[in-house]
Amino acid sequence: MKQEPITIEDFKEFFSKIVRIRTIEQAIAERYHAQEMKCPMHLSIGQEGPAVAISMQLNASDKMLSTHRSHAHYLAKGGNLTMMISEFFGRETGCSGGMGGSMHLIDKSCGFEGATAIVGNTIPIAAGVALSQKLSKSKNITVVCFGEGATEEGVFSETLNIASVKNLPLIFFVENNSYSVYSPLAPRQSINRHITKISEAHGIKSLKGNGNNIEEALAISLEATTYVREKRKPCLIELETYRYLEHCGPNNDDHIGYRTKKEIDFWKSYDVIANAKKAIKELGVSPDSLEKLIQENTKEEIDNAFREATLAPFPKIERSISYEYA
Amino acid sequence: MNMLNKNSVKELKQNKRINNFADGIAAAFFDSMRYDPTVLAFGLGATDPKNIFGTMAGLEDEFGNERVFDTPISENAMTGMAIGLAISGYKPVLTHQRLDFSLLSIDQIVNAAAKWYFMFGGQQSVPLVIRMIIGQGWGQGPTHSQALQSWFAQIPGLKVIMPAFPKDGYNLFRSSIADPNPVIFIEHRWLHQMSWNGEGRVVSPTQLGKSNQISTGSDITIVSNSIGSVYSHHAANILKKYNVGVEVIDAFNLRDFDINSISKSVAKTGRLLTVDFSHQFCSIGTEIIAQVLPLNFADLKIAPERIALPNFPVGTSFNIEKDFYFSTIDICKKIESMLNVTFPNIDDELKEYQSSSKKRFDGPF
Incomplete structure (x- = not known):
């Protein structure tokens, strides 16, 4: 958890973490074709920036909840890689015992309280987690990650309201990648609608920036977490970013035409890793050797995780029944 | 704690x-x-x-x-x-x-x-x-x-x-x-x-159970819940006067109902009536009968029956409400028909019950 101004070390940490996550996600995409990970897979490639920026401002006792696309959040918060991969393989040793798959990740040891698959579902649950922090006079805070699509659900506004009424230590963390599956913003949100104005209308401090821009993402995350920790009030962050692959699955789907070439080219030229490299270089550090080191270390991590996952036993239906009631 | x-x-x-x-x-x-x-x-x-x-x-x-x-x-x-x-x-x-x-x-x-x-x-x-x-x-x-x-x-x-x-x-x-x-x-x-003076409270909460047997009898088994159990209990008391033994099992735990106790009771009485305050279609009463049938097929003297609410919404008019809902009277009449008997003067008996029972709910909500 960093509360002091952003340093060169923060830049290096940010860079290392986004490279690690992208390396992991790319490995999953490559190995998905073997059809051993039999579950819907929503990869975070392209969207690593926001997850890492906010997580760098959190400690293990702070809580995070997320959505169907949660790999980057889980990993950035400190979730166990082997247990995540084992979950994709449907094994008993998976982080959800093989019951949840990619869309239901959890690692309570690092404060990752759960990700669920229905859009907007964890937003009010995070308010309850934040209320528990308030009632128990904890100094910790809660972050709930979701996409701009979830802001179209009624429960988003309902939760903004109660978070403001009860002064909850909660960060609404919106990653705006402009698409809900294949549906663009135009039919879904009025051009005159601004997410940060919705939250501001509820009396909630709101910050907006580009999640692929290292300086912006880190500065906004620091400002928001400092505010929520000190004021014990909610805050909303909206970070723009872009998903590189298809909504669900390991492939590129640029050829099917729901996103323009111009748009895709813009975002690829504004890649978070490329941006971070540039920023680090300007500070006098060579990013290439660091990138190579991280990639090598991560590859070893990944190989271990996949090996352990494939060796682990499958859960039995009898065990599944025992999970019905506590 | x-x-x-x-x-x-x-x-x-x-x-x-x-x-x-x-x-x-x-x-x-x-x-x-x-x-x-x-x-x-x-x-x-x-x-x-x-x-x-x-x-x-x-x-x-x-x-x-x-x-x-x-x-x-x-x-x-x-x-x-x-x-x-x-x-x-x-x-x-x-x-x-x-x-x-x-x-x-x-x-x-x-x-x-x-x-x-x-x-x-x-x-x-x-x-x-x-x-x-x-x-x-x-x-x-x-x-x-x-x-x-x-x-x-x-x-x-x-x-x-x-x-x-x-x-x-x-x-x-x-x-x-x-x-x-x-x-x-x-x-x-x-x-x-419903009046109560607090008698029978447990000091520490127990584990959630499955059912309570609230009256004993050997002629027919009723499995019911909520206000249906209250009516069934009243019906059992009224029918005592006619030497009809109604066994009422209040199955308050709806998803985990006590099939063993229900089956044992049906084995004894040979007759089953469910009283369930909900639409009849896909109701708990339907599920209870479906589970009892293979267990007690040979014990049953007659087909099981259900009392429930109609399969359409209730209209607001008072005139509709009185026909939409069931009461103790309907349970007594259903038992009369299931046993294929006539309870002499039952209408007078029920009229007296009706006038002595508590004032109906009078709103506003």
């Missing part, structure tokens, strides 16, 4: 005066919250001057506005917030003045509360109670009177509890709060005014 010492038992006995079912629910709140500081109570109107028909009276004064509070009209967010509290060490109780409003929170109930323990591989339970009150009469109409217990009972991960008598209301409510799972606790509005 639920263990009571001698002084607290005394305190419990001296607790606020209990006159009826609604007071019993309030007392169960008091006793749960006093001995377990993690219990929270909220819902729309929880702290207003009427306190949800008196069932939450005095709680805010006693426990403060952090543990007892009114809410925005945001059923889905309030349910999600309750789940978030439940996975963070608290035991929230969320109250809906009418079951119908809980339908705005189906995502949270079905996709989150019911699934959380399961989908994360048994790591985190959700100790949560959602109270829902079913309305009847005084023109409650199509969307203030729905009895949708069968919906909830079909969802793995939920427990569905429908108490009948005030003592059960108190005891089952405390057991529901102590249970580590999400419990849908459904109260029929008319039960709230």
